[in-house]
Amino acid sequence: MWIKMILYRIDYIVTVILFCIGLYALILKPNLIKKIIGINILETSVYLFFIASADVRLGPATCQWAGPSEISNAAEVAHAAAGHVPLVNPIPSALILTAIVVSVSVTAISLALAIKIYENYGTLDTRKIMRLKG
Amino acid sequence: MKKFVPAILFTVFAFSMIVVILRFAPIGDPHLPGYAGFDHSENTEKEVWEMTKEEVVQYADSVALHYNRHSPGDTGALDIITAIIFDYRAYDTLIEATVLFTAMIGVLSIIGTKKN
Numbered sequence: 001m002w003i004k005m006i007l008y009r010i011d012y013i014v015t016v017i018l019f020c021i022g023l024y025a026l027i028l029k030p031n032l033i034k035k036i037i038g039i040n041i042l043e044t045s046v047y048l049f050f051i052a053s054a055d056v057r058l059g060p061a062t063c064q065w066a067g068p069s070e071i072s073n074a075a076e077v078a079h080a081a082a083g084h085v086p087l088v089n090p091i092p093s094a095l096i097l098t099a100i101v102v103s104v105s106v107t108a109i110s111l112a113l114a115i116k117i118y119e120n121y122g123t124l125d126t127r128k129i130m131r132l133k134g
Numbered sequence: 135m136k137k138f139v140p141a142i143l144f145t146v147f148a149f150s151m152i153v154v155i156l157r158f159a160p161i162g163d164p165h166l167p168g169y170a171g172f173d174h175s176e177n178t179e180k181e182v183w184e185m186t187k188e189e190v191v192q193y194a195d196s197v198a199l200h201y202n203r204h205s206p207g208d209t210g211a212l213d214i215i216t217a218i219i220f221d222y223r224a225y226d227t228l229i230e231a232t233v234l235f236t237a238m239i240g241v242l243s244i245i246g247t248k249k250n
Contacts, residue, residue, distance in 0.1 A: 008160035057162030105237030
């Protein structure tokens with residue numbers, strides 16, 4: 001019973017584990033590079049949650065429509081487009097592509113700031129930086 | 135002791151999140167809000183894993199169904215995600231490029247200057 005309950009939601013469990021790993025690294029690690037890695041792991045868990053919640057049983061992924069082998073199968077595409085086949089919701093995947101761009105921008109700015117902090121203070125350890133007092 | 139307290143706090147946090155998430159519908163359930171647009175809780179007598187394709191189709195959200203049905207005809211793109219990103223939400227993608235450009239300006243203003 002419990003095994004079934006967990007295995008049917010295994011994507012969500014992995015999401016929670018990834019989120020906790022990312023939050024742990026973000027809050028408790030003193031190294032700035034490890035904090036940035038933690039932010040990225042945390043964002044990855046959110047992507048996984050969105051895409052897993054859009055999945056539907058018996059439905060193919062939307063990217064299966066493209067590709068030379070699928071184009072030849074025009075009758076199947078028309079059948080799916082008529083609404084007789086359950087297709088995965090494509091909107092969360094499109095939104096996650098937007099979120100990936102924001103994540104890349106945040107990572108770039110944080111890494112640039114980390115480089116500047118290392119040039120000025122000679123360390124990436126936040127405890128030592130706090131002790132230096134500007 | 136200093137490492138013991140955060141470990142307990144994170145275990146409690148993860149446990150509470152997992153308890154909440156076990157109340158969700160299973161992966162691939164057509165009742166999930168990612169697929170069904172509105173509440174179908176009154177006709178949930180059938181187990182998800184026994185449904186046929188015709189029964190799953192009934193729960194489709196109108197927005198997702200519209201994209202799935204009309205995107206090849208509207209845009210000519212076979213991949214629905216491509217159709218959404220570059221055609222239906224093209225302005226969103228355009229402003230995304232602005233976000234990347236702003237991040238580039240930020241990085242260049244932080245580390246791009248030459249030292250004398």
